[in-house]
Amino acid sequence: MKKLIMRSVMALAVFAGLSLPAKAQMQPQPLPVDSAVVxxxxxxxxxxxxxxxxxxxxxxxxxxxxxxxxxxxxxxxxxxxxxxxxxxxxxxxxxxxxxxxxxxxxxxxxxxxxxxxxxxxxxxxxxxxxxxxxxxxxxxxxxxxxxxxxxxxxxxxxxxxxxxxxxxxxxxxxxxxxxxxxxxxxxxxxxxxxxxxxxxxxxxxxxxxxxxxxxxxxxxxxxxxxxxxxxxxxxxxxxxxxxxxxxxxxxxxxxxxxxxxxxVSVEETPGTIYAIGADPEVKASNVALMFKSPNLDLPREMRNTNYYFMLNYPKVMVSMMMNNRYADIAATPEAEFAKARIYAGDFFISKTMPALTLDVDPKGGDVIPAFSQAYRELLRAVRGGFTIGEYERAKSEFLSRIERAYEGRNDVENGSYVQEYVDLFL
Structure with a gap:
């Protein structure tokens, strides 16, 4: 079976240091502002x-x-x-x-x-x-x-x-x-x-x-x-x-x-931090595994550049391929979890430390088998990569998402634009 090998999902943390093709090894260029926005x-x-x-x-x-x-x-x-x-x-x-x-x-x-x-x-x-x-x-x-x-x-x-x-x-x-x-x-x-x-x-x-x-x-x-x-x-x-x-x-x-x-900066963690809590009013169980990854994102001043979009694409693809796997597993009788997903974002509530997060909702109240199954699948991707077919599926979904956004470009409500500009400012 043909493989699209990725040495490690955690290689996301060093994407900013990738060796880019010659044409890309120019100074980062800021992307133009939408001409409709003053x-x-x-x-x-x-x-x-x-x-x-x-x-x-x-x-x-x-x-x-x-x-x-x-x-x-x-x-x-x-x-x-x-x-x-x-x-x-x-x-x-x-x-x-x-x-x-x-x-x-x-x-x-x-x-x-x-x-x-x-x-x-x-x-x-x-x-x-x-x-x-x-x-x-x-x-x-x-x-x-x-x-x-x-x-x-x-x-x-x-x-x-x-x-x-x-x-x-x-x-x-x-x-x-x-x-x-x-x-x-x-x-x-x-x-x-x-x-x-x-x-x-x-x-x-x-x-x-x-x-x-x-x-x-x-x-x-x-x-x-x-x-x-x-x-x-x-x-x-x-x-x-x-x-x-x-x-x-x-x-x-x-x-x-x-x-x-x-x-406020967030320190890297020597070893593993674990936090476990229960409350009588919280009926649903959840477990999250967060990999602090200081280099997962470019510096903020470089995020509106061509570099950011080039380096963001592999993160999007890895997340989509992994989450498609999780969705396929969740649809089977053998699934221990109701839902599992990975995403690259902030470390919990802090804005100064990026992280790769694995989030798992078990089918029942027991998080151990659900988390074990989801984590094993993540390790399998780290060690074995993804297939060409998985990549083509994710790429097709990604392009379809962009095409739908383009086709609906004249049907965007005020609130959607506002949220983009609030996020940009903050």
């Missing part, structure tokens, strides 16, 4: 992305993405990033009290549905979606809301105290089985590292007791133009929106001597 960076460091799109007709999405999350908190600040997200809906200079919620709901934008936000470890993102934008005044007001979130949240002490029990109730509702497992396992997965102890919900000791000035200081330290991206996609005049962004956001001042935004 992007720019203001003098104060704020980045923006604007695109005209008419799906749905007459509507637009307005986002502000912040490179600010719970990882930036010190121990006595745990929970402030998430608390601050709540406070952005409790009064700003131009929209006092519940003004943002009330005004947008009067325009058909419902809080919790089209008006929302989320706080993560390394980011916070606010969205006003599916806004009817026939009126320029509505567009201006949505941009003004983003502006106020960026620099004009009032953080009234009375509103802060009123929000403490709201956060506490959210903590009570979220502290269910899976979250309890996270709290138990993260310090093991990330020993002596902030990623192990920075779930966005924070600690209730901090939430219940921090002085109002603490969140004011946190806000002015981290919510600043060089960490903010404005994204507007929809049925709008791009030139008009760009000029308005320059007018509304250009006057925001950068703080003097801004604190450096450093991303």
């Amino acid at each position: 992007t720019g960076v203001l003098d104060n460091g704020l980045t923006y992305y604007i695109r005209h799109n008419e799906l749905p007709k007459g509507q637009a999405d307005f986002y502000i993405a912040q490179k600010v999350g719970s990882i930036l908190e010190d121990e006595h600040q745990r929970g402030l990033a998430h608390f601050l997200e709540h406070m952005c809906f409790n009064g700003t200079t131009n929209f006092p009290g519940k003004g943002i919620i009330n005004w947008l709901e009067s325009k058909g934008v419902k809080f919790g549905v089209n008006l929302n936000a989320y706080t993560s470890i390394d980011e916070t993102v606010y969205n006003i979606s599916n806004v009817p934008v026939a009126s320029k005044a509505v567009q201006d007001s949505c941009l003004l809301i983003l502006h106020d979130w960026a620099c004009e949240v009032t953080l009234d002490p009375a509103e802060i105290d009123a929000e403490r029990p709201v956060i506490h109730n959210e903590w009570s509702q979220s502290m269910v089985g899976e979250m309890r497992l996270y709290e138990k396992l993260l310090p093991v997965i990330y020993p002596d590292n902030k990623y192990g102890e920075r779930l966005p919900i924070g600690t209730m000791e901090v939430v219940d007791n921090f002085p109002p000035q603490a969140i004011v200081d946190y806000y002015h330290k981290w919510y600043r133009p060089d960490q903010q991206g404005i994204i507007v996609v929809g049925d709008v005049d791009v030139d008009y929106i760009e000029n308005k962004i320059k007018e509304i956001f250009g006057s925001i001042k950068m703080p003097e001597n801004p604190a450096p935004r450093e991303y």
Whole structure:
């Protein structure tokens, strides 16, 4: 049988050092930006992305993405990033009290549905979606809301105290089985590292007791133009929106001597870390094996280049061939797992360490036979490679995916474009 031999799936970790053909051994070239997207960076460091799109007709999405999350908190600040997200809906200079919620709901934008936000470890993102934008005044007001979130949240002490029990109730509702497992396992997965102890919900000791000035200081330290991206996609005049962004956001001042935004590094592991947890509320079992691979990705500054796409293709093919094998096995009576897959991505919740992950869901509650079967199949691929037929199948699926995307290029909704630009910025 003809074989397409790959010395090791773990060779993915050194793709960045592959010897490329002569024609490829030129300087990496940046890929062109989609001509339909208007992007720019203001003098104060704020980045923006604007695109005209008419799906749905007459509507637009307005986002502000912040490179600010719970990882930036010190121990006595745990929970402030998430608390601050709540406070952005409790009064700003131009929209006092519940003004943002009330005004947008009067325009058909419902809080919790089209008006929302989320706080993560390394980011916070606010969205006003599916806004009817026939009126320029509505567009201006949505941009003004983003502006106020960026620099004009009032953080009234009375509103802060009123929000403490709201956060506490959210903590009570979220502290269910899976979250309890996270709290138990993260310090093991990330020993002596902030990623192990920075779930966005924070600690209730901090939430219940921090002085109002603490969140004011946190806000002015981290919510600043060089960490903010404005994204507007929809049925709008791009030139008009760009000029308005320059007018509304250009006057925001950068703080003097801004604190450096450093991303927390994750150490390589000497030996194997294992973390095991159980909770009565978690009925399904899962096991994941993660190979930390520092060289699995090119540096961020090289990812929008021809090199990245050339080096990414083998990773995609290996993942597709391996996952096709797993799907074929799962369809047989002898399968011990309901689902298994590998993927190249981040090491769990951290953005600074790439990893190759094997993820397995057993058919029953016993993870040992399911994981053993999936791991043996991974080792078989490492040692024996893949067949030409497996590669042709994966390549055909990959090309079909690209063709479908191309054929549907005129049917992309606002939200899909927005997510691409948010991810690009972050």
